[in-house]
Amino acid sequence: MRFGSTVGGTRFPAAGSFGDASYRALLLQDCGSLVPEYALKWPSMQYGSARQGYDFSGADDVMSFARDNGKAVRGHTLLWLQHDGLPGWMSTYDFGSNPRAGAERLIIDHITRVVGRYGSQIRSWDVVNEAIDHNTGALIQTPLSRAMGSPEAVIDLAFRVARSVAPAGTQLVYNDFVSWEYGHTAHRSGALALLRGMRQRGVPIDALGLQSHLGIYWVDPSTGVVSREEGPWRAFLDSVAGLGLDFLITEFDVNDQALAADIGLRDAAVAEYTRAYLDLMFSYRQTREMLVWGMVDRYSWLQTYAPRPDKAAKRPNTHDDNYASKPMRDAIAKAFAATSIRAARPA
Numbered sequence: 001m002r003f004g005s006t007v008g009g010t011r012f013p014a015a016g017s018f019g020d021a022s023y024r025a026l027l028l029q030d031c032g033s034l035v036p037e038y039a040l041k042w043p044s045m046q047y048g049s050a051r052q053g054y055d056f057s058g059a060d061d062v063m064s065f066a067r068d069n070g071k072a073v074r075g076h077t078l079l080w081l082q083h084d085g086l087p088g089w090m091s092t093y094d095f096g097s098n099p100r101a102g103a104e105r106l107i108i109d110h111i112t113r114v115v116g117r118y119g120s121q122i123r124s125w126d127v128v129n130e131a132i133d134h135n136t137g138a139l140i141q142t143p144l145s146r147a148m149g150s151p152e153a154v155i156d157l158a159f160r161v162a163r164s165v166a167p168a169g170t171q172l173v174y175n176d177f178v179s180w181e182y183g184h185t186a187h188r189s190g191a192l193a194l195l196r197g198m199r200q201r202g203v204p205i206d207a208l209g210l211q212s213h214l215g216i217y218w219v220d221p222s223t224g225v226v227s228r229e230e231g232p233w234r235a236f237l238d239s240v241a242g243l244g245l246d247f248l249i250t251e252f253d254v255n256d257q258a259l260a261a262d263i264g265l266r267d268a269a270v271a272e273y274t275r276a277y278l279d280l281m282f283s284y285r286q287t288r289e290m291l292v293w294g295m296v297d298r299y300s301w302l303q304t305y306a307p308r309p310d311k312a313a314k315r316p317n318t319h320d321d322n323y324a325s326k327p328m329r330d331a332i333a334k335a336f337a338a339t340s341i342r343a344a345r346p347a
């Protein structure tokens with residue numbers, strides 16, 4: 001199985017982890033695959049308030065680094081349907097007198113351009129990211145879905161175009177933050193309904209990407225047990241596996257929100273939680289790759305997204321700010337060692 005990590009960009013929004021030679025050394029040491037954190041997102045390449053040309057410079061930098069060092073690359077993401085996932089200009093874009101055709105043209109043009117540019121260097125794409133409203137489980141409406149008549153029309157078209165322009169064997173993934181925590185019941189039902197519908201409509205999809213942004217939001221004070229819903233989670237995974245889809249862990253990290261500040265205890269609890277999750281996920285032979293959303297705490301998106309109540313820095317990743325490996329890395333290595341050998345797909 002392959003292990004990998006995300007890597008920040010060189011230019012937008014800031015130099016980030018990619019500009020750090022020690023961080024790059026960690027990637028080279030531990031990773032078989034890399035995924036750009038934002039460089040391949042549509043708003044990163046076609047920014048600005050009016051539609052203009054593409055700026056591929058940030059993505060090109062990461063792609064050259066991966067190529068020079070023989071790392072596989074996952075593409076993230078062709079269409080991000082959560083708020084802010086589409087370019088800013090799209091909210092006021094004029095889709096023309098035939099809005100459906102106008103939206104189709106945009107999607108076809110974008111996917112053809114981006115997939116075409118990197119060709120066989122990207123063997124796995126998050127074609128669509130986060131299409132579901134977390135609270136209701138319904139598909140999210142966007143300017144594209146309003147122009148095309150339904151969110152399904154957008155999603156189906158994206159996968160069909162990706163299949164037709166990507167090199168044969170490219171893995172096409174629907175990626176989502178649906179998870180085993182409490183509060184995901186509607187989200188799990190919505191994700192399953194989406195995937196079932198895609199299968200029924202003959203949409204080309206190969207795998208479900210599970211972001212795996214795990215959260216320690218509540219700990220039982222008497223037992224120290226971190227809350228999660230393993231039964232419903234397994235039922236969900238069983239149903240998705242029954243559709244013939246593979247799984248990937250695409251953006252693993254642990255938000256230590258509810259743990260006391262003590263670093264030793266925090267790291268131990270995070271490692272234990274990591275191991276429990278991976279043992280469950282790796283028990284499915286459909287799980288074929290794992291990527292973490294960063295390898296050094298300092299660069300984690302979680303530092304700014306929902307800070308801890310005590311404002312202490314979070315410890316969501318495998319290595320601390322001095323690049324020393326933490327118990328989480330050990331937990332991941334042990335979970336890999338304990339599971340059966342299986343090949344990442346595509347090889």
Ligand code: XIL
Pocket residue numbers: 037038129177211251301
């Ligand atoms: C996040 C990045 O980590 C941030 O740097 C960026 O500003 C916003 O996006 N789910 C996803 C990722 O699919 O693309 C998100 O990445 C984290 C949540």
